[in-house]
Amino acid sequence: QRRVRGGCDPALRREVWPFLLGVYPWDSTRLERAAILEDREALYKVTETQWRSITPDQMKRNALYRDREALVEKDVLRTDRKSDFYKGENNPNVSDMYEMLMTYCQHNFDLGYVQGMSDLISPLHTLYQGNKQHTFWSFVGYMEKMELNFTMDVGGDNWKLSGGEGS
Numbered sequence: 001q002r003r004v005r006g007g008c009d010p011a012l013r014r015e016v017w018p019f020l021l022g023v024y025p026w027d028s029t030r031l032e033r034a035a036i037l038e039d040r041e042a043l044y045k046v047t048e049t050q051w052r053s054i055t056p057d058q059m060k061r062n063a064l065y066r067d068r069e070a071l072v073e074k075d076v077l078r079t080d081r082k083s084d085f086y087k088g089e090n091n092p093n094v095s096d097m098y099e100m101l102m103t104y105c106q107h108n109f110d111l112g113y114v115q116g117m118s119d120l121i122s123p124l125h126t127l128y129q130g131n132k133q134h135t136f137w138s139f140v141g142y143m144e145k146m147e148l149n150f151t152m153d154v155g156g157d158n159w160k161l162s163g164g165e166g167s
Contacts, residue, residue, distance in 0.1 A: 013127055018134065021141030040137050044103060051106040065105075068113045072101045079118040085126045093130055097121060100136045107140065111147060120146075 008016050018024050023040075024033050051065075059066060076098045080086045085093055100121060105112045121139045128134040 014134075017124075017127065017138055018141075021138045022144065023134075023137045023141050037133055037137075041133050044133065044136055047106045048099065048103045051102050064112070068105050069102065071115060072098060072105070072113050072118070075113075075115060075118040076101065080122045080126075083122075083126065086122075093125065096130060096132055096135075097125055100125070100132060100139065103136065104139065104143070108143065108147075111143070117143075 007013075018033075019026055024036060028036070054062070054065060076094060079097065086097075097118060101113060101117060104117070104121075120142065121135065124138045124142070125135045128138070
């Protein structure tokens with residue numbers, strides 16, 4: 001009964017969640033996991049550089065990018081601000097969350113950012129105590145599992161979290 005209601009022991013979550021979220025294959029060795037993280041770190045840096053290199057002139061002509069950036073910024077500033085992990089002005093954990101979500105927009109350009117994703121990445125970021133690589137790739141794995149729960153709105157302009165069947 002405890003396993004069903006409480007999940008795994010909180011002390012084990014850092015070890016277990018990367019497997020559950022598809023960061024690592026179940027049968028991977030420590031060496032293989034280190035290599036996976038190294039490859040993903042390089043991919044993360046490339047993807048982050050892509051959105052960071054958008055010039056002001058390009059930004060003027062890219063309403064989608066501007067809209068996503070504004071939404072990410074707004075949501076990140078409101079996410080879990082009472083938590084010690086995110087409290088205070090100029091908190092690097094808040095900046096990291098912004099960077100990871102903007103990188104995710106570039107990583108999955110079709111879906112981009114949907115309001116509330118900051119609430120999904122926040123517990124991962126807290127769990128991994130600011131380790132951006134573990135947080136980002138666990139979030140990517142989570143979103144790959146959850147992507148079917150996001151639907152395009154009636155006008156075809158925005159993604160939204162669907163409420164399940166019949167939404």
